[in-house]
Every structure is written in C-alpha cells, then in structure tokens.
Amino acid sequence: MRIKQLSLQNFRSYLNVTINFTSKTTTFIGDNGAGKTNIVEAIIYLAFLSSHRVSQNQPLILLGNQQAIIRAEIEKENRTLQIDLEVNANKANRARINQNPTRSQKEILGACQVVHFSPEDLDLVRGDPGTRRDFLDRLLITRSPRLAGVSADYERVIKQRNVLLKTRAAQSALVPWNEQLVVLASNLTAERIALCEALNPWATQNYSNLNETKLMKLDYKSSTEGLSNNPNLNIEIYKKQIQDLQYQEIERGTTLFGPHRDDLLIQLGDFPAKGYASHGESWSVAISLRLGAFDLLRNEGSDPILILDDVFAELDTTRRLQLMAATQKAEQTIITAAVEGDLPEGLETERFYVTPGVVSLKKRGL
C-alpha cells in the first residue's frame, strides 16, 4: 500500500498543499514547529479517523475555519483509491471513496493502514494504561475495522451507565445498559486478548533483534479474572462480575470493571517494563511493540505504510539500523526529521523541505 498523493486544505498549518509521493521513502525536513508532524497526522487521521495528538477536531482545523479536508490517492494492489475526508468542527465528518459519498466515515477505515513511530512512544512503556490500551485498540481497528464501532459503542455505554451510577439510579434503570455493556465488553476484551497473543511472538523477536538480553513478553492484564479470547465465555464472566460489584459500583458511582480499566503488561525477564526498564530498554520496548505490530500486519497479508515521525534523533545506531531494516520491507515509508544530519547514513529517500504552511522540493534560500 502506498499514498501517491496527499492534499490538505485548512488542515492545521496548511491552507492548501498537495504532496506527490514518488519514491519508496519520503522524508520531510524542517525546523521544530514547521509543520512536519501535521502532514503525518493527516495520514494517521485517515487510518484511524482520529488524531494521535488530540481528541477533538477543532485543533486540526486552520484557525477561523469550520472544516478541513484531507484528500489522498492510495495505491493498493495496483488499484488506485481516492479518499476524501471532510473533518468538521461541529458536526459529523463526511467521507467519499472514489468521489462516491459514504453513509459513514467509518467506511474508509482499512483503505489506509499505517504503523507509526513517534517520540511519544516512550509513553507506551512509561505512561498510563490508557496509552497502551489505545495502542492495542488502534492496532485492532487496523486489523478489523468493525471494531471501531464496537469500541465507540462500548465507550458510550460506559458513559451512559456512569451517569446512572453517579445519580444512584435504581437497579432496574441499569439493566438495559448492563446487557449491552456485557456483550460489547466481552467482544472487545476477547479481541484485545487475541491480539496480544498474536502480537507477542513478533514483539519478542524484534526485542531480541535489538541485542537486548532479557526476554520481552506481553500479557493482557484485565481487571476481571478468567477472561479469554472467547467472547461467549467472557459474557458469563462479566455477568457474574456485574452482580458481584453491584453495591461497590453504586457506592463509588462509576463502572469498576471492563476493558476501559485493563492494561497491556510488558514483562522484561522477571520484571514489568514500567518502572524497571532503563531509558534505552524503554526505547527498545517501544520500537519492538511498533515493529511487532508492523510484522504482524504484514504476516496477516496487509502492507501498512511505515511512518517514522522525528524518531531518528532519539535513537542510537543499533536501533536506527533496526528501523532501517523495517523500511526495506515496507512498500512506503514516510519520515520526518528536524535536522538532515539525523537521518541514518545510506538512507535512499526523496526529500521535501517544510517551512510553515509550505512544502517544497527545494531548501529555502538555495
């Protein structure tokens, strides 16, 4: 899969820009704040229908406008697909595929698949469980777009249910939400556990490729005991959990179990990576998670675009080489860097120079 052309209108710092990707690897070079990450953010938005930086749409839209447009020509198995996405501030986004309107923007999920690295990936190791859940969920959506709906519905049910718990509503008012909660939670948990099982060998392999000696292992840590990758079995477990927690939940006024309280446990040897891993080890773990995801997707027959957003400056030679090896496998790699010298030696790439609002093939002033 590759992006042939990307056009942005009123997106972040760009009033209007069109970028033609002609090479296997494309690099955007520019000072901090020039707008490099805005370009990859647009591609990431197409892939997940949400930004990796903000949860609202308004910051994505150029100041003073209500709408941004992301347009991409994507080549997949020798066929070209044109995706148009209107990102709206105050109403639902609208998408078109090959000029044809879609009923829901979710229909474009799967058209553009990406695996992206960014300096914030360190949070996958050190950050809150939410960062790791988000990592899993985004990978789930890439593998199976249907789950975007399951995850969104789940979050909404939790919100509705929490309002009831907070206002100490009667048990009979909770029942209709409990039924939907159990089904959605069972589904989402089963999918996440199955994903962890599938991802684990690939992450472990990548970690050892980085000359690390410890054994990296992934485990899905749920707030509920005994869950598995079988949604039907999970339903019974969650039903019992609702019963057991009934009084505690009313007392605390919030939902006390479910995939929104789970975590991805990363073990290094006998210790959890969080709290124990050194700075270097943390980077190795983060890279192994992303490269593991990349290898898993490729092994399952997809061909995701690899995005390396401002990461080379952070990494030593071994880790750079590991990422370089991945770029050889990818059909398309998109890189951003603040300084040209940070790019690994021998990297064959077309170069774009980014200044605020402008993307150019020439360096400014030359």
Place this chain on the structure above:
Amino acid sequence: MSGMYEGAIQDLIDALGRLPGIGPKSAQRIAFHILQSDAEIAGALVDAIRTVKERVKFCTECGNVSEEMQCRICRDPRRENTSICVVEESKDVIAIERTREFRGKYHVLGGAISPIDGIGPEQLRIRELMTRLADSSVTEIILATDPNLEGEATATYLARLIKPLGLKVSRLASGLPVGGDLEYADEVTLGRAFEGRRTVNE
C-alpha cells in the same frame, strides 16, 4: 461569522441558525431568500409557524401530534385495539404508516432513554403506556425504537417492564436493506442479519 449584519436581518439569521440541520451559511441563505421573496410568501410562512404552535397538540392517548384531543389514528374505529407499536418520535409513526403493514395503534415515547442527556424513563411517556396496557384489549406490543444504543436500552427497559403483564412483546428486526447487495452491507449490519436469520423450510 456572527454579527456581520445589522438589526433585523441578523436576528433572522440567528433564529434560523438555531434550527436543527441549519448551519450559519444556510441560515444566511434562507434569510436573504425570505428578504427577497414576496411579502405574501413570507406572510404564509409566518402564518404557518404561528398556526402550528397554536393548533397542534399532542394526542392524549398515544402522544402523536394532533390537531384535536385524539390523533387521527386513535380516532379511527377501523384500527385494531389489540396491538400497540411503541416508537420514539411522531415522525416514526409516519414512517411505519407509509408501509401500510400495521393496523394497530401507536404509542409515542418522545425520545429514548439517555442518562447523559438527562432522559430517564420518567421523562418519556412510559407511565402513560403502562396505563394503556392496563386496558385488557391489548395483546401485543411491538417495540420499534431506533436500532442504536439508546433505542436498544429503551426497548430492553420496556420489555422487562411489560413482561409481568404476560403480553406478546416483539422487537423490529434489524438487518439487510431490501433491494440492497450483500457485498455492500457493513459488518455490523450483516452480523445482525446473521443473528436474526430465520428458518425457511418449516
């Protein structure tokens, strides 16, 4: 965007902009259309709005919009009293009426349960529904709430509430659109259609 025109025209744009589905640009277009059209046409619009607020009430029995105490459907002696179809809004009544498949009566809830929006069973016309069900002639309830999270929750709530009365309760099927292609159905719809499949060789 706001405050670009003075006085009356801006008031009109603001008032139109508060209507559902009308953004600032559409509001501006409609306002200027009204300004440029004949006084008669504008007057008719004003009258229509005033009349609708004066005359239209809600049916005391089913909650549907009506110009009299009872709506057209509740007054119609040919409609069966044995079944009630429960819907969220009056516009859902019209949608089902267009099918001409249903000969019973309706009950309009006035929305769906949504705690986030402060809408619980008490805010809907559920007590009125239970009063109607106490009337022994009703034998079947059809729950026709929207097939989304809130609609499903409302249907589940009603199903449990009605259960002790021993009535037949059914829920509208959700699944594939008629005349559509299987390949174009999204996974959720197709999954639901699979769940609700029926046997054909019995």
